[in-house]
Amino acid sequence: MRGRVALVVAVGLVVLTGCLSPLPDDDAVDHSDRWNTTDDVTYFLEDDTFTAVVRVDNLNGTELEIWQRDPFGGDNPVQVAGVEFREDDGDVIQLGEDEVDTSGDRTVVTLPAEEGRLAYVAEKRGGEFSHPSPVTGTVRVHVPEGRDARDFFLGRISPGEYQAAGENPLVLRWDELERGTYVTVEYYREGYPYVLIGALVLLVIAAAAVVYYYRRLLEEQKRKKLGP
Numbered sequence: 001m002r003g004r005v006a007l008v009v010a011v012g013l014v015v016l017t018g019c020l021s022p023l024p025d026d027d028a029v030d031h032s033d034r035w036n037t038t039d040d041v042t043y044f045l046e047d048d049t050f051t052a053v054v055r056v057d058n059l060n061g062t063e064l065e066i067w068q069r070d071p072f073g074g075d076n077p078v079q080v081a082g083v084e085f086r087e088d089d090g091d092v093i094q095l096g097e098d099e100v101d102t103s104g105d106r107t108v109v110t111l112p113a114e115e116g117r118l119a120y121v122a123e124k125r126g127g128e129f130s131h132p133s134p135v136t137g138t139v140r141v142h143v144p145e146g147r148d149a150r151d152f153f154l155g156r157i158s159p160g161e162y163q164a165a166g167e168n169p170l171v172l173r174w175d176e177l178e179r180g181t182y183v184t185v186e187y188y189r190e191g192y193p194y195v196l197i198g199a200l201v202l203l204v205i206a207a208a209a210v211v212y213y214y215r216r217l218l219e220e221q222k223r224k225k226l227g228p
Helices: 002-020 192-226
Strands: 041-045 049-055 063-069 075-077 080-086 092-094 107-110 117-123 128-132 137-142 156-158 163-166 171-177 182-186
Touching: 041 128, 049 128, 063 117, 063 128, 080 107, 137 182, 171 182
Parallel strands: 041 137
Antiparallel strands: 041 049, 049 117, 063 075, 063 107, 080 092, 080 117, 128 182, 137 171, 156 182, 163 171
């Protein structure tokens, strides 16, 4: 009986996890407005997902590896959706389960040609993005509109030597990164620093008011003890 209950719970968790996944269905993905990029790797960040467009011309072979770091410093495969390959003549090929292998410690995508661009959608956590560049070359990151990452205390951009290639939305660019270099961007809503400063000012005013109140209260008690 317990075994059956455990099996039902396990199946339920798997189904629930699948339903809660932010990854879109393959048929709902459209990369048509994102193929035209001059960089070797381009990331478009969304709320809970990102789209990567990778030029594969300099690969040694027809396999591209996609991975992420686990908490122990090892590699884990990345679950991807909407995997498409665009040939240099403009033809787009949708890749399915037969071309995407996640059985090892890295996701391996078998490409239909040695030249072209590969696009895929993967999951990220809110305002945090961290992904290793799958090829060597220039890297560009499109931060969501209305977000920034350049405040030292609230955001993070790594590697540090980048260029702001665009504003509103913010676009970050690295001239040359080695394959496997982690690109990390932690961003926040524009104007949030002012909200934080305003909150701190209110806290300071409230603390000053409390201190003033208790000082007046202590002085009044002293006067009562001393009498007329």
